[in-house]
Amino acid sequence: MRFSKLRLTGFKSFVDPTDLVISDGLTGVVGPNGCGKSNLLEALRWVMGENRPTAMRGGGMEDVIFAGAATRSARNFAEVSIQIENSDRLAPAGFNDQDQIDIVRRITRDVGSAYKVNGKDVRARDVQMLFADASTGAHSPALVRQGQISELINAKPKNRRRILEEAAGISGLYQRRHEAELKLNSTEANLLRVDDVIEQLA
Ligand code: ATP
Numbered sequence: 001m002r003f004s005k006l007r008l009t010g011f012k013s014f015v016d017p018t019d020l021v022i023s024d025g026l027t028g029v030v031g032p033n034g035c036g037k038s039n040l041l042e043a044l045r046w047v048m049g050e051n052r053p054t055a056m057r058g059g060g061m062e063d064v065i066f067a068g069a070a071t072r073s074a075r076n077f078a079e080v081s082i083q084i085e086n087s088d089r090l091a092p093a094g095f096n097d098q099d100q101i102d103i104v105r106r107i108t109r110d111v112g113s114a115y116k117v118n119g120k121d122v123r124a125r126d127v128q129m130l131f132a133d134a135s136t137g138a139h140s141p142a143l144v145r146q147g148q149i150s151e152l153i154n155a156k157p158k159n160r161r162r163i164l165e166e167a168a169g170i171s172g173l174y175q176r177r178h179e180a181e182l183k184l185n186s187t188e189a190n191l192l193r194v195d196d197v198i199e200q201l202a
């Protein structure tokens with residue numbers, strides 16, 4: 001399973017549809033300051049389910065939509081798609097029935113984000129879990145932001161442990177444990193409520 005193509009439309013400085021083909025081996029992106037190199041990395045993080053605007057260097061998530069330039073008007077939506085080559089059939093269960101996986105995220109002003117996997121509507125969580133189970137995703141330590149190395153050196157041990165957990169492929173399990181704990185808490189609250197009702201009826 002490997003990324004084979006990234007497509008951006010109306011995402012930050014990439015107003016027209018732009019394809020980045022990711023071939024076998026090393027892919028380099030070079031260009032002058034401000035040409036959009038970091039925007040490409042952010043697009044990759046975003047399509048994998050990033051939900052923190054600050055990680056996109058913005059104040060709100062809609063800031064990723066092309067905001068207009070001297071000769072071009074602002075857009076109403078941004079879309080990023082990633083193509084995953086899965087002929088080795090190593091994708092996580094539930095997404096492993098095709099040789100190619102297409103994941104699309106679109107954000108529309110005043111509407112929010114929507115995701116599709118191979119043309120079918122899915123939740124943000126489904127996309128986040130797909131990548132977490134594949135030991136990658138928006139928070140993967142493989143995506144190195146500017147200034148991240150010095151942040152890491154100064155990080156608390158607990159935060160540094162998260163990087164080892166990502167590498168070990170267990171971050172998806174932590175997410176599921178967290179969700180199970182939330183369900184358990186709400187079930188306990190429901191049980192207390194049932195006890196109250198039974199007491200009132202008795
Ligand atoms: P450097 O080499 O300096 O780090 P870079 O090649 O990584 O630069 P980016 O930081 O990816 O460049 O791109 C910055 C450019 O993207 C700026 O010109 C900025 O105006 C533009 N940009 C960011 N968000 C938007 C947006 N929503 N709409 C239009 N342009 C945007």
